[in-house]
Amino acid sequence: MKRQYNIEKQHQKGKLHAIERINMLLDNGSFVEVNAGTVDIMSFSDGKDKKDYDAVITGFGTIEGKKVCIYAQDFTIAGGTVGSTHGEKIANIIELAIQIGCPVIGILDSGGARIQESVLAIEAYGKIFRSNTKASGLIPQIAIIAGTCAGGACYSPALQDFIFLIDDLSKMFLTGPTVVKEVMGIETSAEELGGVKVHTQESGVAQFRCNNEKECYNQVKDLIKTLPSSVKEKVKIPLFYSPQGSKKRLFKNNNVKIDNILPTDPRRTYDVKKIIAYICDDDSLLEVNQEFAPNIVTVFAKISDVLTGIVANNPNYLGGILDTDASDKAAKFIRYCDAYDIPIITLVDTPGFVPGPKEEKKGIIRHGAKMLYAYSEATTIRITVILRKEYGGACLAMGCKSMGIDFVYSWPNTEIAVMGAKGAIPIIYKKELADSDNVEDKIKELSDDYREKYVSVKRALEIGFVDDVIEPENTRECIFKTIQFLESKRKNSAEKKHGIIPL
Secondary structure (H helix, E strand, O other): OOOOOOHHHHHOOOOOOHHHHHHHHOOOOOOEEEOOOOEOOHHHHHOOOOOEHHHEEEEEEEEOOEEEEEEEEOOOOHHHOEOHHHHHHHHHHHHHHHHHOOOEEEEEOOOOEOHHHOHHHHHHHHHHHHHHHHHOOOOOEEEEEOOEEEHHHHHHHHHOOEEEEEOOOOEEEOOOHHHHHHHHOOOOOHHHHHOHHHHHHHOOOOOEEEOOHHHHHHHHHHHHHHOOOOOOOOOOOOOOOOOOOOOOOOOOOOOOOHHHOOOOOOOOOOOHHHHHHHHOOOOOOEEEOOOOOOOEEEEEEEEOOEEEEEEEEOOOOHHHOEOHHHHHHHHHHHHHHHHOOOOEEEEEEEOOEOOOHHHHHHOHHHHHHHHHHHHHHOOOOEEEEEEEEEEOOHHHHOOOHHHOOOEEEEOOOOEEEOOOHHHHHHHHOHHHHHHOOOHHHHHHHHHHHHHHHHHEHHHHHHOOOOOEEOOHHHHHHHHHHHHHHHOOOOOOOOOOOOOOOOO
């Protein structure tokens, strides 16, 4: 439908217009508008100030040939506010995406609920939220905050799978600076309340941060290309490989030595992303929540052309320890991968959960339980590789055999125990230390004994806690072959409506 858009009005604010955003994101010429002739409900009663297409453009198209549904709010019409027709259009396009089995992308730029429509605007949000919830786990839902997203409107992107924020453009908050000042007497800014840094680094609400709109739409394209289009689309697992003469090498030759990345001293740090890059296909990594809880890494990546979801402790930040934020981040990613049957690869190197009153008061028990629940509930292929150490509750939280993990592998010389030597020796060797004339030398002697008896991977191998000890350079091939073997495994689930995850 041909119409005139107030594009210049958006450009004056340093923003692209809704139709420009759609055209930039979709394949050239692929967009088809749906419900193009609709207007706002109020114009039927008073006939004044008619809002064309009720400030939201909805339709479908393709990204790199993959079908997608899309909606984009138009801030130039009534501030992009949500009224009855507006909400109905968004809910309808989400429902269409569910029926077709394709991702749905929302570009949000709105002043919130349309006050003039009163409870009709509230009802409109209810329809959107219900459609978001219905779509969850069936199709990927992506929200791009390309302006302001305030009040109840924030809950729609929060119900979706991935949120993209754009520097100097995106704002998300339930109550704006004016209301905060009036109600609480606190002077603050929109940036301090709900700017990009707040939601990518502190709250963890948003998964991706972009420098500008163009970069944002390119990143969304990468995500669409990476993910299955719906729950019905299965991850492809190659049956054969040819080491020579193949453009897509299933087992790449990597000149980087793992010894140059992984320190032998368990107290020294390193960046686990280098390990992930060592294992995975070149240029296939797409990290999620990169700036939030960096002590754990969640990333989509391909291993010999097989899409996987990788969860890895990162000793470069807080020693890779598990805290409330890391637990939340990992649990959500695990559940997403499981919903779409994406194999989950867990790389473990952590001293355990963070101790102390601060994390206890934040609810580390409840948050840590989310990880336990996510791993136990999952039915997709799950493989754990212990890189260097895991102690205490982390042995369970990072995925172990007794939690239903399919295979657990370990690199040589790993440490697996209830706790490390430093904490354990004063407890189990209390008498020996009390009788010793030289406690320092005795601790050193007992440390070797403790590691041999209680910490060595040999013990874990003997009792079946670990399936096999593998060389680091064989990890990639081992993971691929294990995924290939597990492709046809049956997924049994108890007959119940749903479990009660410790939210």
